[in-house]
Amino acid sequence: MLDIKFIRDNADVVKGSLEKRGYKFNLDEVIALDEERRKILLELDELRRQKNKANDAITALIKEKKDPKEKIASMKGVAAKIDEIEAKLRVSEEQLSKLLMVIPNVVHESIPVGDSKNNKVVRQWGEAKKPDFNARPHTQICEYLDIVDFARGAKIAGSNFILYKKSGARLERALINFMVDLHTSKHGYHEMWPPALVNRASMTGTGQLPKLEEDMYRLKEEDLFLIPTAEVPVTNIHRDEILDEKDLPIYYTAYTPCFRREAGSYGKDTKGLVRIHQFDKVEMVKFVKPEDSFDELEKLVANAEAVLQALGLTYRVVMLASGDISFAAAKCYDLEAYAPGLDAWLEVSSCSNFLDFQARRANIRYRGKETKKVEFVHTLNGSGVALARTVIAILENYQQKDGSVVIPGVLRPYMGGLDRIERQTGRF
């Protein structure tokens, strides 16, 4: 959420940002509503002041054992008027906050303007090269090695739900453990294991609601949502809290499954592991002082890159353009791993700085040591990294001519020493 005072004082900046994002939004309506709201508030406060004064007078009369009847009678009208104006204020505030909730964050000046075609590759690590034999896509590798069962996943839950089998399941678990261990032991993150279902307040706090309700799985009875990312529960750890400056920055990492309905994306990337309804992800979340957030973003990206480097995967870092960046983010880098079987760059991480946008919605603040003032923190998060697509990259990059897949060295201790996945024979 943007600060209404910021909007008021920087209407041009906000309009410019909306324009860069390609948003159609009438900001002047917001500014007019705010003006009206303040006018009502002024009138209301004055009446309430009169009421408070009169109440003091009534109290004094009672103390002096005098009859307050006359004073009381004269206050009835004021009380009624206050009720009436309070109702007006409520309507005005509701309208305003509804609009404020759907205004996206102001994009940072450093990012390219335009749609996804203007995304900028900042750097690349490794070479995008195909093996010297006929590289197969991961779907064929999975089938040959019998490590992912697409048909049974669909039988159990529905299309684009995945059943990992045997070494496939083990690989998934190995990756999760490897990544969490890396972030906790080398990058200074504290490990968390949050609920995979969250309430409406949490979803609103990080900005998924109200805009993206139809993209999520929802439990009607309880009004709970399956998390689309660990960002939601982990950022909301500190919702409605005032942190101490000395505790900042706070780094958390968490593995969670992630659930996405992907409504409206049918027909797009529907083959294999690219776009599935439930996937695993290790997430990194930061709470930092405002002046540090852009430095922290660079470090966050480096932490995610460390995973891909350790796995020996070729990737590139892409700075998202203003039209492609998410609702709550001011600046965002995607990490894309190269998958030779598909001959495609797959988005496996997204690292964003939200500035105080989420903190304002979720009311996450800190008290300055020197200033004693309470201020909003800046929040960031990044995938470190998302599975399924990383599994694709591993399978397609490490496939051998004989159809087996070599396990990257860092994962072997997590695979019980296994260094290669080979075709399993037998019924199961």
Next chain:
RNA sequence: GGAGGCGUCGCAUAGUGGUUGAGUGCACCGGUCUUGAAAACCGGAGUCUGCGCAAGUGGACCGAAGGUUCAAAUCCUUCCGCCUCCGCCA
């Protein structure tokens, strides 16, 4: 799922209709004392928001939302959360 209890300013608590936006203790900040510290003593401190260049001056906030009343932390209704016991259960 059933029965009961409870939600007050960082923490613990006092407060059952009118000098209560709210007392006390701990924690916190400043000062006195001390070589320094501790203790003791004195003092200070909540959050949000309106108007104002500012000094300042209003308003709101006792889990949330409604209601009763001239007046609500206090009474009523609904909701949310937590605790205890019983039931069920990985």
